[in-house]
Amino acid sequence: MNAIRHLSRADAIEAGALDWTAAIEDVHATLRLLRDGKAGMVAESVIPLGADPRYRAYGLPAFVGGVYDATGLKWTVHRAEPVGDLPSISSTTFINRLTDGAPLGTVESALLTRMRTVAVSAAAIRGLMPNALKSVTILGAGAQAQTHLDMLRSLFPDLGEVHLWNRTRTHLDTLIEQADPNPITRLIPHDRLHEALENADVILCCTSAPEPFLDASAVGAGRLIMQIGFNEVKFETIAATDFVTVDLWGDFADKSAKSLFQMYRAGQFAPSRVAADLPAIVLDGWQPPTGASLYFSSFGLNVFDIAFAARLLRRANELGIGTVMPAI
Incomplete structure (x- = not known):
């Protein structure tokens, strides 16, 4: 049974989240997969959280094949301004392996x-x-x-x-x-x-x-x-x-x-x-x-979020970065 790995923001940075070259390569690779039908998205789910249109929660699913071999969901909550020590956007991406559905992990993904x-x-x-x-x-x-x-x-x-x-x-x-x-x-x-x-x-x-x-x-x-x-x-x-x-x-x-x-x-x-x-x-x-x-x-495009998170989870697994939890 696969373990599930969680990456905090610090973990994601250690795994390469701030690597501009890798990020742009992810964009190029994902666009090629999208064109070839090996990546895709469906419409986001939007939940209003108040009268202000900026107060919303979004569920954004996508899949990315190729070396990413991932499907997942980015769940994000938007507010107009930060509240206390909380940022205006709170976001987590959940990743499963595309080929067999195995849960792989989660990434704190506002930075991502x-x-x-x-x-x-x-x-x-x-x-x-x-x-x-x-x-x-x-x-x-x-x-x-x-x-x-x-x-x-x-x-x-x-x-x-x-x-x-x-x-x-x-x-x-x-x-x-x-x-x-x-x-x-x-x-x-x-x-x-x-x-x-x-x-x-x-x-x-x-x-x-x-x-x-x-x-x-x-x-x-x-x-x-x-x-x-x-x-x-x-x-x-x-x-x-x-x-x-x-x-x-x-x-x-x-x-x-x-x-x-x-x-x-x-x-x-x-x-x-x-x-x-x-x-x-x-x-x-x-x-x-x-x-x-x-x-x-x-x-x-949330398809990029899934590609980024999959790359970081793969790298984190190689380096032993993050918090590992048993899969249920």
Whole structure:
């Protein structure tokens, strides 16, 4: 009988959760398996936990074949803000072996989800913006903003400037204080949103804003707007963009609160207008014409969570990391 291994956040980090190269390789490998029918997802289950649409619990099942040989469920609870010493997002991923159903373990996966999300952002930026980045703007000062900043400074070492904006300046100051020193990339905080956007090649929207605030003035020739957060981008902004891209379009468009999918359900966006999804960008090398304005909607594909967790559990088993419990 197989033992079940649980990985805390510290265990996951020890097993390689912060390895950017491995994370991006997981994204590429999973996209190939998804295209070949060897990976897949079904629609998430959503449980409202209050009047605020940000207070929800999600059950997200998926399977990933190949070397991952895993099926599982990510269970996550979202709140608008941290409560006490609890983060705004609490998440655990449960993994079984795909080939025989044996339970393998669980991973505390809020960090893993951020790594997955940011690895997708990195893969999309590399595909959509092949020329060297000079300036990136990050909107927000929470965990997603922090992890995106870490990614930029790790994977784009020649990046000259990262402009930062957040509604609450003290949160922004904390983000900057916690950032690792980097003599190449300057961190430039802004009190005014329009000033933070002025020179950006890429705008990363990483906020929990319940109402959209990024208007069409943010659209620019050769600029990529990436929506990571909840609902920051106005319909007019998406409509003004030359090319709309997504990580994937699926049944989740019928229920997700992401700006693009709200726009679709309002009858103001046709799915046929999606120029490329992540498989086309990463696997097929789709690129927009030079100087085009771009929008990328990152829904967050739970199939990557299962692949990441399976890799970490396999590595943890090899190294004896984590807490082992007998299977029932």
